[in-house]
Amino acid sequence: MRGYLDAAATSPLLPEAREAMIAALDADAANASSVHAAGHRARTIVEHARQQLAEVCGVRPSEVIFTSGGTEANNLAVIGLALANPRGRHLVTSAIEHPSVLESCAYLQRVHGFDVTEIAVNDRGMTDPSKIESALRPDTALVTVGLANGEVGTVQPVQEIARVSAAAGVLVHTDAVQAAATLPVSMSQGGWPGNQVQAMTIASHKFGGPQGAGALLLRDGIALEPLLHGGGQEHGRRSGTENVVAIAGFAAAVTAHAHRIGARALALASSRDALVERVLAEVPGAQLTGDETERLPGHASFTVPGVSGESLLVALDAAGIAASSGSACAAGNDEPSPVLLAMGVLPELAQTAIRFTLPEPMEPALRDRVVRVMTAEVSRARRLR
Numbered sequence: 001m002r003g004y005l006d007a008a009a010t011s012p013l014l015p016e017a018r019e020a021m022i023a024a025l026d027a028d029a030a031n032a033s034s035v036h037a038a039g040h041r042a043r044t045i046v047e048h049a050r051q052q053l054a055e056v057c058g059v060r061p062s063e064v065i066f067t068s069g070g071t072e073a074n075n076l077a078v079i080g081l082a083l084a085n086p087r088g089r090h091l092v093t094s095a096i097e098h099p100s101v102l103e104s105c106a107y108l109q110r111v112h113g114f115d116v117t118e119i120a121v122n123d124r125g126m127t128d129p130s131k132i133e134s135a136l137r138p139d140t141a142l143v144t145v146g147l148a149n150g151e152v153g154t155v156q157p158v159q160e161i162a163r164v165s166a167a168a169g170v171l172v173h174t175d176a177v178q179a180a181a182t183l184p185v186s187m188s189q190g191g192w193p194g195n196q197v198q199a200m201t202i203a204s205h206k207f208g209g210p211q212g213a214g215a216l217l218l219r220d221g222i223a224l225e226p227l228l229h230g231g232g233q234e235h236g237r238r239s240g241t242e243n244v245v246a247i248a249g250f251a252a253a254v255t256a257h258a259h260r261i262g263a264r265a266l267a268l269a270s271s272r273d274a275l276v277e278r279v280l281a282e283v284p285g286a287q288l289t290g291d292e293t294e295r296l297p298g299h300a301s302f303t304v305p306g307v308s309g310e311s312l313l314v315a316l317d318a319a320g321i322a323a324s325s326g327s328a329c330a331a332g333n334d335e336p337s338p339v340l341l342a343m344g345v346l347p348e349l350a351q352t353a354i355r356f357t358l359p360e361p362m363e364p365a366l367r368d369r370v371v372r373v374m375t376a377e378v379s380r381a382r383r384l385r
């Protein structure tokens with residue numbers, strides 16, 4: 001996809017994922033729970049994928065729960081862990097989590113009487129681990145903080161958050177959906193976010209796998225209340241017939257992605273830096289949102305005073321460039337981004353947000369085109385005013 005700069009919404013399908021899905025389709029695989037040969041072929045594909053995912057993410061195969069994506073895995077983690085934990089009815093999260101986390105917390109508050117502490121972030125979207133530590137209580141059931149924010153790209157100190165939570169005996173879940181797209185994530189000792197995190201969410205379509213597949217990685221022995229009740233698949237933790245083809249593509253993408261992640265992150269960061277430098281130098285008033293250094297490698301997000309994010313998106317789209325005004329879930333919504341508001345950005349400025357997330361390093365010509373369109377759109381908006 002030429003001119004595609006919206007990888008944080010969905011990343012283009014990797015050839016390895018496509019091949020694995022075609023092979024799974026051609027395998028005449030049936031229901032992975034069936035005892036006949038066709039069922040066995042499906043089960044073999046699912047278990048091979050589980051093994052691949054476990055290896056890359058530093059967990060045991062039994063610690064992989066396949067889901068329909070990041071949203072379901074986050075719901076399962078937050079609701080499932082909180083309801084099953086006898087410690088109490090208090091949750092700690094940050095103000096800039098993905099809606100699938102914040103809305104799960106709100107559900108627990110509304111329906112199950114949980115008390116939710118939302119930790120404020122600073123103006124770069126960073127959560128201070130000492131604020132998490134101070135919020136912990138004897139009845140805290142779960143801390144849930146994302147590894148990286150999709151809208152502004154800020155990478156959180158989850159290792160430190162996990163350390164202070166572990167010291168207080170509190171479970172930690174991290175939403176690694178955005179981080180896993182460009183950084184090597186692992187729940188193993190010395191990995192990132194490391195072995196003090198008990199649960200982690202990843203989603204296939206953010207790093208080149210198909211949409212509609214994801215996983216919750218959950219340490220063995222931790223009680224989880226399932227959300228989906230039925231045939232008892234995924235060891236009773238997520239009922240429903242497995243999506244064999246999507247799972248095959250998901251695992252192939254995870255593996256292919258893991259092999260090239262180091263070099264890719266460096267190349268993306270340098271390409272992103274070049275874009276940020278040009279935009280800040282040439283687009284009048286443009287400002288970077290999020291942290292300058294602690295940010296995802298392929299992530300560039302700005303506010304551009306005087307021109308709405310939506311009109312910038314339309315102008316970029318007309319020039320063959322796909323970008324975003326924030327998260328895909330919030331697209332089409334005129335409200336200013338809650339993430340930017342939580343970072344102290346004024347509502348009027350928050351409405352000028354624009355985000356570029358690189359699936360691969362950018363060609364210089366594409367960078368030129370982005371800067372040209374943005375500059376022209378700012379001039380046009382100023383003339384109109």
Ligand SMILES: Cc1ncc(COP(=O)(O)O)c(C=O)c1O
Pocket residue numbers: 008009068069070071072074098100146148149150175177178203204212213214327328329
């Ligand atoms: C940080 C984060 N968590 C969760 C999700 C939801 O994942 P999915 O689209 O697979 O439901 C997204 C998607 O944008 C995300 O950015």
